[in-house]
Amino acid sequence: MSRFIFSFGIFFLIWLGFTSSFHYQEVIVGAFLSLILAFLSYKSFTERGLFYLNPKRLFYIIKYLAVFTIALVKANFDVARRVINPKLPINPGIVTYHTSLKSDTAKMFLANSITLTPGTLTVDVIDDKLYIHWIDVISEDPETIYNEIGKDFEEILKEIFR
Amino acid sequence: MIYIYAAFIILAVFFAVLRGLLGPTTSDRVVALDNLTTISTAGLVLLGFVFQRFIYIDVSLIYGVLSFVGVLTIARYLEGGL
Amino acid sequence: MILNILGNVLITIGVIFLFLGALGIFRMPDVYSRMQAGTKATTLGALSTVIGVGILQPEWFWKTLLIAIFIAISNPISSHALARGSHKIGIKPFMKKEGLDSYENVSIEEEK
Numbered sequence: 001m002s003r004f005i006f007s008f009g010i011f012f013l014i015w016l017g018f019t020s021s022f023h024y025q026e027v028i029v030g031a032f033l034s035l036i037l038a039f040l041s042y043k044s045f046t047e048r049g050l051f052y053l054n055p056k057r058l059f060y061i062i063k064y065l066a067v068f069t070i071a072l073v074k075a076n077f078d079v080a081r082r083v084i085n086p087k088l089p090i091n092p093g094i095v096t097y098h099t100s101l102k103s104d105t106a107k108m109f110l111a112n113s114i115t116l117t118p119g120t121l122t123v124d125v126i127d128d129k130l131y132i133h134w135i136d137v138i139s140e141d142p143e144t145i146y147n148e149i150g151k152d153f154e155e156i157l158k159e160i161f162r
Numbered sequence: 163m164i165y166i167y168a169a170f171i172i173l174a175v176f177f178a179v180l181r182g183l184l185g186p187t188t189s190d191r192v193v194a195l196d197n198l199t200t201i202s203t204a205g206l207v208l209l210g211f212v213f214q215r216f217i218y219i220d221v222s223l224i225y226g227v228l229s230f231v232g233v234l235t236i237a238r239y240l241e242g243g244l
Numbered sequence: 245m246i247l248n249i250l251g252n253v254l255i256t257i258g259v260i261f262l263f264l265g266a267l268g269i270f271r272m273p274d275v276y277s278r279m280q281a282g283t284k285a286t287t288l289g290a291l292s293t294v295i296g297v298g299i300l301q302p303e304w305f306w307k308t309l310l311i312a313i314f315i316a317i318s319n320p321i322s323s324h325a326l327a328r329g330s331h332k333i334g335i336k337p338f339m340k341k342e343g344l345d346s347y348e349n350v351s352i353e354e355e356k
Contacts, residue, residue, distance in 0.1 A: 017310040020303075076261055076288045079281050083268040092277055093339055115320035116287060121280050122320075123327045133276045133327065133337065163252060170259035174266035181270050181278070189275045189330040196322055197269055197282045201262050203315065204290040207308065208255070211297045219307050226311060230318040233326065240329035 007045060008038040060159045067152055068113055075118040082135070093137040094123060095145055097130040099154065106161040113153045120149055164212055171205050192236050199229035247299055254296030261289035274338035275330050283323040290315050 015030035016022075082089060097114075101107055111122040111130060119135040132149065139145075178201065182194035203226045210218025268281025291312050298308030 014310070017306050020306045072284075072288055075284045079268060079285050080261070080264050083264055083271060083281055083285075088271065088273075090272075090277060092274075092337060094337060111324065112317070112320040115324060116284060116316075119280065121276060121283070121327060122324050123276075123331060133280070135277060135280050163256075167255060167259045170263045174259075174263040177263075177266040177270040181266075187275065187330075187335055189326065189333075189335055190278065192326060193275060193278050193282055193323075194269060196326065197266060197286050200286045200290050200315065200319065201266070203311070204258065204262060204293040207294050207297050207311065208259075211301060216304065219304060219311070223307070223311050223314070226314055226318070230322055233322040237322070237325035237329040240326075241332045 004038055004042045007042040008034050011037050057160055060156055064153070064156045064160065067156065068116070071113070071117040071152075075116060078118040090135050091137055092133065092135050094131055094133050095137065095140060096142075097132050097145055097149055098142060099128050099130060099150070101128075101154065101157060101161070103161050106157050110150060110153055110157055114150055117149070117153075167208060171201065171208070174201050188240065192233065192240070196229075196233050199225070199233070203229070247302075251296045251300035254292050254299065258289045258291070258293030258296060261285045261292065263289075265289060275335055276327060276337050279323050279327055283319055287316060287319045290319075 011034035012030060015034060016027075019026050019030065099107065099110060101110060107125055107130075111125055114120050114130070114132060115122050121133040121135075123131045123133050125131075132145075134149075138148065175198065178194050178198045182191050182198070185191040185194060203222050206218050206222035206225060210216065210222070262285070265282050265285030268285055269278040272278045272281055294308045294312045294315070298305040298312075
């Protein structure tokens with residue numbers, strides 16, 4: 001039941017964004033369509049439902065968004081520095097990153113965040129290993145790789161998906 | 163201001179198209195195409211603001227969705243598992 | 245007035261990063277490095293441009309926010325799929341030092 005309500009809420013919010021008007025006819029049609037869509041698809045789209053609506057998790061989600069935005073801006077200045085420099089200072093290679101996250105959704109968020117953080121791009125995810133293309137390989141030691149690439153994100157994601 | 167924005171977007175499109183023409187492998191061309199679609203999504207929103215037409219925003223949203231699906235399809239095709 | 249300046253600054257940052265991303269895919273030596281420059285710079289560029297327009301036109305804000313969220317989710321996914329596909333068809337990454345490709349053996353083992 002909680003999964004159903006969660007899907008309904010998400011669909012309804014997307015509808016309100018699409019139409020961007022709060023006229024009562026639009027809202028009624030939107031609610032009706034969201035009910036049908038949520039009934040058809042809640043089994044395949046969500047795993048936990050209202051699980052995320054808990055003050056502690058919401059706090060960590062906001063913290064995650066803040067950390068992510070800062071990392072995104074840093075990544076862009078990093079790319080700009082490398083592209084503008086006439087000597088093109090890069091030393092690329094593919095390294096293995098071991099994660100301790102269990103759920104698939106958490107791994108997806110981790111992989112996407114790693115793609116958008118400075119100098120890294122996820123190539124593939126197999127079980128608990130992420131293969132990462134790193135534009136400036138500092139070392140091949142697993143500890144250093146973990147600390148440099150995904151430590152911040154992984155600690156917050158562990159709290160959210162506990 | 164609008165002319166400065168237009169100049170940057172035209173330069174961006176120029177370099178991306180150049181990579182698409184030169185690209186030694188198919189993947190290079192697809193990467194250039196992927197970037198072009200993102201640039202045009204942003205460009206359409208900007209165009210809508212310049213012309214004060216709300217309809218451009220809808221066009222850009224649908225364009226973004228379709229280009230995402232298209233690039234995913236090409237990637238699957240490259241892998242050989244369509 | 246302040247909103248006006250903020251919107252214009254965001255759009256300026258956005259178009260500059262869109263340009264830098266395109267310059268990046270033109271200058272980098274191989275597919276994977278091109279993807280790095282392309283994905284990051286164009287994602288922030290498009291996000292910043294779209295939200296800047298949303299701030300200049302407050303009645304469009306919700307829809308531009310929706311476009312921004314969609315770009316932020318879909319861009320990394322498509323670049324990840326492209327990187328995986330290129331590695332599967334055998335494009336070697338450019339390396340200054342040999343033996344840094346730890347994914348190479350994995351994709352050969354999977355085919356057997």
